[in-house]
Amino acid sequence: MSTYILPVIIGIFFGTISRFILLRTDFRQYPTYPQGRIIHLSFGFIAAFIGAVFVPSILEPDWTAVTFLGLAATQFREVRNMERETLQKVDDFELVRRGSPFIEGMAQAFESRNYLVMFTSLVSTLLAVYHTLLGIAAGFIMLIIVKRNMSGKVLKAIASIQEGEIRFDGPNLYVSDIHIKNVGLEESKQLILERAVGVIVIPKNENSAVTISNLGQRQAMLHQVANVLGAYLDEGEPDIIPLSKRKMEDGRLGLFLMPEERDFKQIKTVLEQVPVLDSAIRLPNEANKGK
Numbered sequence: 001m002s003t004y005i006l007p008v009i010i011g012i013f014f015g016t017i018s019r020f021i022l023l024r025t026d027f028r029q030y031p032t033y034p035q036g037r038i039i040h041l042s043f044g045f046i047a048a049f050i051g052a053v054f055v056p057s058i059l060e061p062d063w064t065a066v067t068f069l070g071l072a073a074t075q076f077r078e079v080r081n082m083e084r085e086t087l088q089k090v091d092d093f094e095l096v097r098r099g100s101p102f103i104e105g106m107a108q109a110f111e112s113r114n115y116l117v118m119f120t121s122l123v124s125t126l127l128a129v130y131h132t133l134l135g136i137a138a139g140f141i142m143l144i145i146v147k148r149n150m151s152g153k154v155l156k157a158i159a160s161i162q163e164g165e166i167r168f169d170g171p172n173l174y175v176s177d178i179h180i181k182n183v184g185l186e187e188s189k190q191l192i193l194e195r196a197v198g199v200i201v202i203p204k205n206e207n208s209a210v211t212i213s214n215l216g217q218r219q220a221m222l223h224q225v226a227n228v229l230g231a232y233l234d235e236g237e238p239d240i241i242p243l244s245k246r247k248m249e250d251g252r253l254g255l256f257l258m259p260e261e262r263d264f265k266q267i268k269t270v271l272e273q274v275p276v277l278d279s280a281i282r283l284p285n286e287a288n289k290g291k
Contacts, residue, residue: 007128014139015048015121051121096226101216156272164198178254188239209251214280230260
């Protein structure tokens with residue numbers, strides 16, 4: 001087994017580095033620093049170790065070890081459960097919630113990244129067995145692949161963002177021509193006219209129209225703006241809670257927002273970077289193939 005010590009070290013090193021690259025605490029402040037980062041880096045090291053020692057277990061062959069490693073790999077499913085439970089508890093205290101679909105997408109991402117770390121470590125170790133420099137080169141290539149696959153599709157890929165006019169027609173609040181809700185109190189109307197920002201999200205095609213109509217995707221947009229640019233609201237004020245409404249005829253989406261920062265350029269930039277949730281993606285055009 002001493003023959004495999006250097007390849008295993010190379011695999012663990014590149015696997016752990018890949019997890020470090022994938023781990024990012026940004027404006028969402030998640031995972032938290034330093035506790036959350038320590039937890040995920042530790043999981044990343046374990047995943048890298050499993051991927052590295054999998055290779056000598058196969059080559060020896062030690063099938064008992066392979067079975068144990070396969071069992072250990074399945075335990076990373078608990079990472080998803082851990083993240084889901086944590087985010088759901090935190091979400092209860094958000095002024096503008098993420099929503100369950102957004103939380104589920106984040107939990108899946110944390111689980112899948114451990115498998116990506118394991119694969120990086122496995123490839124690096126496998127090639128390092130045959131030649132050390134080959135394993136190192138493979139490790140760097142895998143880091144590039146990991147970096148490119150760090151994030152998925154974002155909203156600007158499927159829709160365009162335009163500013164909408166906030167206006168009232170009696171008690172009815174509109175963003176341009178899209179009805180949002182009824183507001184009865186004059187004080188609330190005045191506050192909305194002074195502080196609110198309207199946004200129109202225009203889908204690029206039929207698939208995009210169905211995707212952005214998903215309630216989870218719409219809630220993710222509202223949360224992202226509130227999280228980055230602040231939320232000018234407090235608990236128990238339903239008149240100024242951010243909302244989204246869909247124009248049935250053409251699939252456009254109207255967003256009523258109450259951000260602290262009202263610069264539309266900033267709001268547009270934030271919305272364009274909202275991730276497209278896996279659970280929200282729909283492809284109705286694919287149905288044409290079956291007609």
